Amino acid sequence: MIDLRSDTVTLPTDAMRAAMAAAEVGDDVYGEDPTMNRLQEAAARAVGKEAALFVPTGSMGNLLAVKCHTQPGDEILIERNAHILQFEMGGLAWLSGLTPQALDSNRGILDPDVVRANIHAHVPYYRMRTTLVCVENTHNYGGGSVYPLAVLQAIHAAAAESGVPVHMDGARLFNAAVALGVPAAEIAQHADSVMFCFSKGLSAPVGSVLCGTTAFIEQAMRVRRVVGGGMRQAGHLAAACLISLDEMVSRLADDHARARELAEGLARLPGVLVEPEHVQTNIVMCRLTAGPDACARLVSGLRARGVLVSQLTRDTLRLVTHRHIGYNEVYAALSALRECLEGA
Numbered sequence: 457m458i459d460l461r462s463d464t465v466t467l468p469t470d471a472m473r474a475a476m477a478a479a480e481v482g483d484d485v486y487g488e489d490p491t492m493n494r495l496q497e498a499a500a501r502a503v504g505k506e507a508a509l510f511v512p513t514g515s516m517g518n519l520l521a522v523k524c525h526t527q528p529g530d531e532i533l534i535e536r537n538a539h540i541l542q543f544e545m546g547g548l549a550w551l552s553g554l555t556p557q558a559l560d561s562n563r564g565i566l567d568p569d570v571v572r573a574n575i576h577a578h579v580p581y582y583r584m585r586t587t588l589v590c591v592e593n594t595h596n597y598g599g600g601s602v603y604p605l606a607v608l609q610a611i612h613a614a615a616a617e618s619g620v621p622v623h624m625d626g627a628r629l630f631n632a633a634v635a636l637g638v639p640a641a642e643i644a645q646h647a648d649s650v651m652f653c654f655s656k657g658l659s660a661p662v663g664s665v666l667c668g669t670t671a672f673i674e675q676a677m678r679v680r681r682v683v684g685g686g687m688r689q690a691g692h693l694a695a696a697c698l699i700s701l702d703e704m705v706s707r708l709a710d711d712h713a714r715a716r717e718l719a720e721g722l723a724r725l726p727g728v729l730v731e732p733e734h735v736q737t738n739i740v741m742c743r744l745t746a747g748p749d750a751c752a753r754l755v756s757g758l759r760a761r762g763v764l765v766s767q768l769t770r771d772t773l774r775l776v777t778h779r780h781i782g783y784n785e786v787y788a789a790l791s792a793l794r795e796c797l798e799g800a
């Protein structure tokens with residue numbers, strides 16, 4: 457199978473499997489897992505924050521961040537198609553009692569002026585208060601789009617003017633860093649907390665991390681315990697994540713180049729709308745111009761030919777490149793696409 461549904465399908469490398477088996481471990485609820493402690497220190501250093509907390513999933517990292525930055529009844533500003541809003545099961549309402557104010561964007565990238573205009577921080581007691589701004593970088597639904605540093609800086613400044621923190625859902629932060637050619641810390645400096653995942657393009661089997669100040673992470677650790685996320689010999693997982701950080705970042709450039717190649721190939725196919733010039737990282741979004749069932753038919757036609765893609769909306773497909781997708785897989789997927797579309 458050529459699996460273009462997501463970069464989450466990446467399997468651990470041989471080095472990861474060996475490191476997991478050999479990891480020195482202890483009880484992480486007591487803070488006694490040396491491999492986990494090493495990972496959390498390395499992760500915090502990588503994004504220039506004081507401290508980091510391992511979590512099993514990116515969703516849990518975002519959940520803890522949102523909870524720790526806010527009080528029930530508050531409002532948060534978030535992009536309309538953000539993962540936190542659309543794909544995390546309303547966790548911000550369930551656990552934190554928040555009302556999201558969904559903002560429009562350009563391919564997932566918020567406009568700092570729109571953010572500034574929508575912050576209601578100093579309001580009378582009978583108005584809802586904005587207490588958090590969330591940004592997603594890269595933006596999944598926006599097609600792997602990357603925040604320009606100046607835009608992030610302006611959003612952070614607009615929020616800070618009102619004393620409101622910024623949380624970055626950086627599930628694919630290192631894709632953004634590689635695309636911009638800067639260290640991840642240079643991006644993360646424009647957020648008060650940042651979550652990033654080891655389990656996507658970085659190929660670890662499990663794991664994400666939430667990073668911020670020491671006080672923030674101590675608070676997040678308590679909430680992680682509430683949601684059942686206190687783990688014991690979690691160093692076996694951390695061992696793979698350390699390899700993600702040390703060895704898997706620079707190769708993301710290959711995924712980006714292959715995504716661009718895929719998008720350029722898609723642009724040559726009949727009935728497909730795609731903007732290769734907007735493919736900055738490893739996610740390609742495209743729309744089909746044919747009738748209502750065309751997408752579903754294409755997905756099943758591709759599956760029958762050994763190619764898996766995700767259908768996001770009635771007429772939108774998402775294709776994601778990762779470590780298991782070389783140029784051969786890109787060209788094979790394009791021929792299967794052509795066969796399905798020309799046969800349709």
Ligand SMILES: Cc1ncc(COP(=O)(O)O)c(C=O)c1O
Binds near residue numbers: 540592596
């Ligand atoms: C942008 C973004 N944020 C958060 C997550 C959540 O990660 P997880 O699946 O580990 O909960 C994802 C997962 O795909 C994502 O794409």
